[in-house]
Amino acid sequence: MTPSSDDQPEFSQMLLRMSEMWRSNMEQSEEVGKLWFNSMMPFFTMRAADSSLFAAAQGGEILKTIKRMVEGPHLADMCNLDRQVYALMAAWMDVGQRMAAYHAIASVPWSKAYERYSATLAGTKEGDAKDFGWRKAFDKWRDIANKELISNLRSKDFLAAQRELLLAALDLRTCQQQMTDSVAKLLGVPSQHDFDELTRQFTELRREVRASIRAQRDEVEGAGGVATQPGKG
Amino acid sequence: MTEPRKTAFNSILKDFAENVGKFYKGADVLAGIRDEDVDVGTTPKTLVMRRDKVKLFRYEPTVKRTVETPVLIVYSLVGRYTIADLQPDRSLVRSLLAEGVNLWLIEWGKLGRAERWLTMDDYVDDYIHEAVHRICRETGHDKVTLLGICQGGVFTTCYAALHPEKVKNLVLTMTPIDFHADIDDPEPSHGLLNIWTRALAPEDIDRMVDALGVIPGELMSLIFSLMTPMQALTKYNVELFDIAGDKDRLMNFLRMEKWLADRQDHPGAAGRQWLKELYHENRLVEGRFELLGRIVDLRAIDVPVLNIFGLDDHIIPATCSKALGGQIGGTDYTEVPFQGVGHVGVLVSSKSQGKLAKSIVEWLQPRDG
Numbered sequence: 254m255t256p257s258s259d260d261q262p263e264f265s266q267m268l269l270r271m272s273e274m275w276r277s278n279m280e281q282s283e284e285v286g287k288l289w290f291n292s293m294m295p296f297f298t299m300r301a302a303d304s305s306l307f308a309a310a311q312g313g314e315i316l317k318t319i320k321r322m323v324e325g326p327h328l329a330d331m332c333n334l335d336r337q338v339y340a341l342m343a344a345w346m347d348v349g350q351r352m353a354a355y356h357a358i359a360s361v362p363w364s365k366a367y368e369r370y371s372a373t374l375a376g377t378k379e380g381d382a383k384d385f386g387w388r389k390a391f392d393k394w395r396d397i398a399n400k401e402l403i404s405n406l407r408s409k410d411f412l413a414a415q416r417e418l419l420l421a422a423l424d425l426r427t428c429q430q431q432m433t434d435s436v437a438k439l440l441g442v443p444s445q446h447d448f449d450e451l452t453r454q455f456t457e458l459r460r461e462v463r464a465s466i467r468a469q470r471d472e473v474e475g476a477g478g479v480a481t482q483p484g485k486g
Numbered sequence: 487m488t489e490p491r492k493t494a495f496n497s498i499l500k501d502f503a504e505n506v507g508k509f510y511k512g513a514d515v516l517a518g519i520r521d522e523d524v525d526v527g528t529t530p531k532t533l534v535m536r537r538d539k540v541k542l543f544r545y546e547p548t549v550k551r552t553v554e555t556p557v558l559i560v561y562s563l564v565g566r567y568t569i570a571d572l573q574p575d576r577s578l579v580r581s582l583l584a585e586g587v588n589l590w591l592i593e594w595g596k597l598g599r600a601e602r603w604l605t606m607d608d609y610v611d612d613y614i615h616e617a618v619h620r621i622c623r624e625t626g627h628d629k630v631t632l633l634g635i636c637q638g639g640v641f642t643t644c645y646a647a648l649h650p651e652k653v654k655n656l657v658l659t660m661t662p663i664d665f666h667a668d669i670d671d672p673e674p675s676h677g678l679l680n681i682w683t684r685a686l687a688p689e690d691i692d693r694m695v696d697a698l699g700v701i702p703g704e705l706m707s708l709i710f711s712l713m714t715p716m717q718a719l720t721k722y723n724v725e726l727f728d729i730a731g732d733k734d735r736l737m738n739f740l741r742m743e744k745w746l747a748d749r750q751d752h753p754g755a756a757g758r759q760w761l762k763e764l765y766h767e768n769r770l771v772e773g774r775f776e777l778l779g780r781i782v783d784l785r786a787i788d789v790p791v792l793n794i795f796g797l798d799d800h801i802i803p804a805t806c807s808k809a810l811g812g813q814i815g816g817t818d819y820t821e822v823p824f825q826g827v828g829h830v831g832v833l834v835s836s837k838s839q840g841k842l843a844k845s846i847v848e849w850l851q852p853r854d855g
Contacts, residue, residue: 386497391724399716403675406712412685420690423697430697449602449699456603459538463612 316350319343337432344425351418358414362401369397505727512730524740527568529579531591535620539595542617544624545583552586553850555654556621556630559591560614562637563756564706566748567593569833570635572741576834581843587850588625592617597750602699604753606760607777610644618645618652629654631850635833636660636802637760640770643810644777647786655853656787657846659794660832662802663784664771664809665764671803678713679801683765691761695754703749713800742834771809784810790818792849794842796827820849 323340327333373393405411434444531543559579561567571579582589592614621630631654634642639661646653666684668677694701711718717725729735752760769775775782791814795807804823811819822845827835832842 387501395716395720400674402715403678406678406715407674407681412682415682416685416690419686420693423693427697445699448599452600453603460608460612 313350316343316346319346334432334435337428337435341425341428341432344421344428347421348418348425351414351421355414355418358408358410359405362405363398366394366398366401369401370394373397508727508731512727512736515730515733515736519737519740524737524744526573526741526744527566527571528574529571529577529583534590534624535617537613537616539597539601540613540617541593541595542620543591543593545579545589545591547586547588548580548583549586551588553631553847553854554588554627555850555854556588556590556625556627557582557633557657557850558614558617558621558630559589560632560634560638560642561592561594562635563594563597563609563752564637564749566745566750567591567635568748569745569830572745572834573738576738576836576839578833578842581840582846585843585847587847590617590621590630594750597700597753599699599751601751602754605755606641606644609756610641611648611778614641614645615649615652618649622652627654628652631655631657633657633846634659634661636662636829640764643770643784643787644775644782646789647782647784648777648780650786650789653789655790655792655850657792657794657850658807658810659842660796660799660802660807660829661793661810662764662806663813664768664806666768667805667809668803670805673798673800673803675713676800676803677806679709680765680803680806682709683761686761688762688766691758691766695758698754700751700754701757703751706752707746707749710801771813784813785815787814788816790820790849790853791816792820792822792846794822794824794832794845796824796829796832798825798827798831799829801829818853822849 319339320343323336323343327336370393430445434446437444530546532546533541534544535542559567559570561570571577574580579589579591594609594613618630618632622628629652632642632646634640634657636659639658640663642656643658643661643663646656665680668680671677698705726739729739763769763775767774770782770784773781773783791810793807793810795802795804797804799807808821811821824832824838824842827837832838
């Protein structure tokens with residue numbers, strides 16, 4: 254039977270009241286957090302899923318907000334998994350924005366190709382037009398489009414957009430991996446990080462063993478392992 | 487009966503009728519092909535040595551030997567060696583065997599994340615060195631001829647520079663030596679890989695390797711498709727439609743597809759060296775590239791060198807391969823450019839069949855003694 258607070262000395266009663274207050278505050282914080290999450294998540298999800306140019310333009314502020322949350326100071330025992338979720342969300346939205354920018358630049362050569370092709374058709378003489386079957390027309394279109402696409406692939410704008418998209422995708426991948434590793438830790442299963450560390454140690458150990466075996470073999474075979482070029486250092 | 491007038495409409499109808507016929511014929515041919523019929527890399531070979539995932543094979547001779555010194559094919563880590571043995575009539579391997587070459591192959595295996603820590607040092611100074619050592623032991627020769635393909639050519643070049651005492655001759659195909667020489671190639675479609683890599687900062691490459699562990703095969707496939715945009719877009723519609731009715735052409739297409747799909751991951755550590763030290767910093771041709779603490783000095787290559795490349799190679803521009811000429815210490819240097827042929831075209835195009843193997847063997851025979 255749980256002793257009532259009336260049976261406890263005054264100091265203990267105070268402690269009990271404080272812990273009761275703390276428990277109540279935590280419950281209320283949780284409720285507030287859930288309310289906020291439930292109201293904002295559909296909005297974030299919609300924005301994240303929308304890879305249009307409009308979204309790219311509108312998503313910037315939301316992305317900045319989420320990033321500020323992610324990059325804030327870390328507390329030892331709170332919100333770590335939440336932080337990783339928000340980081341993942343931010344990375345995902347970033348990819349969406351970069352993808353939209355990439356598509357905008359990648360689509361430029363198609364309109365240029367269309368203009369050039371139209372000029373080609375306009376310049377075709379009447380006599381030639383009768384023999385200009387669909388296949389020749391397609392081949393002509395393909396050549397023009399290919400030249401415009403290749404030219405675009407070498408342009409500064411494309412190179413910058415490609416780089417930004419690659420970096421955003423790598424950030425997303427890193428966030429996914431961090432989350433996966435956290436979940437793996439919670440479940441008590443090895444993570445990718447564990448696997449990589451194991452293979453690294455194994456590879457280095459194997460190198461050492463093989464270098465040793467080879468040195469012995471070279472000594473036996475009389476080669477002596479003498480380098481035919483001067484070694485460095 | 488009078489002939490119908492030649493009008494645009496009649497012409498369209500005629501085309502349509504022909505295309506419908508082509509479609510049905512193509513569908514028939516395709517329906518009769520199973521995935522197991524699409525076989526690549528089928529030339530018989532014997533496993534001689536296995537070291538981790540790496541395997542050393544000896545090909546079964548098909549005729550009397552005309553070149554005694556063993557020839558070791560060293561392929562790239564990007565893609566599989568099977569492109570050198572795609573099908574019986576498009577196979578450098580079979581052609582060399584038919585010319586009497588004592589042929590060996592080092593196969594890297596299906597690489598994945600477990601190989602992320604392997605470096606170019608491991609590939610050159612361990613796997614290739616052990617393969618050469620084993621071949622010498624098996625054949626009684628004290629040197630071998632190395633035949634490097636693409637990045638495999640860089641490996642063999644480095645090996646020849648570091649261990650010239652083990653190398654009889656060096657044959658390179660589509661091998662980049664000067665990774666910045668793409669700027670001398672006037673063709674806009676050539677050298678996109680060089681430009682794209684140089685557009686990244688060195689720390690971007692570090693981020694990629696750190697995040698992914700490897701350079702994924704799927705990423706490489708995407709990059710190669712981007713480099714030939716219209717070909718990538720029309721491959722499965724217009725081009726497939728054209729060849730579907732011809733079983734031989736269709737099988738060739740399907741075998742190429744099988745090879746393209748079979749793309750393993752590139753070890754991350756080796757990829758870091760490849761992209762940063764070679765593509766970015768161009769250390770090899772500048773005499774600053776190190777493996778296992780030793781400078782890879784191209785002037786130490788004093789063995790005969792045969793340098794083969796395609797003049798229409800958009801992945802490794804010919805200018806990047808030709809750069810070897812002024813760098814090696816030896817004087818026996820021969821170039822064989824292939825006109826109208828691209829990167830894999832050197833190995834599998836109809837223009838190069840026969841000519842490639844013949845060029846190699848005719849060059850090797852007087853250097854075999």
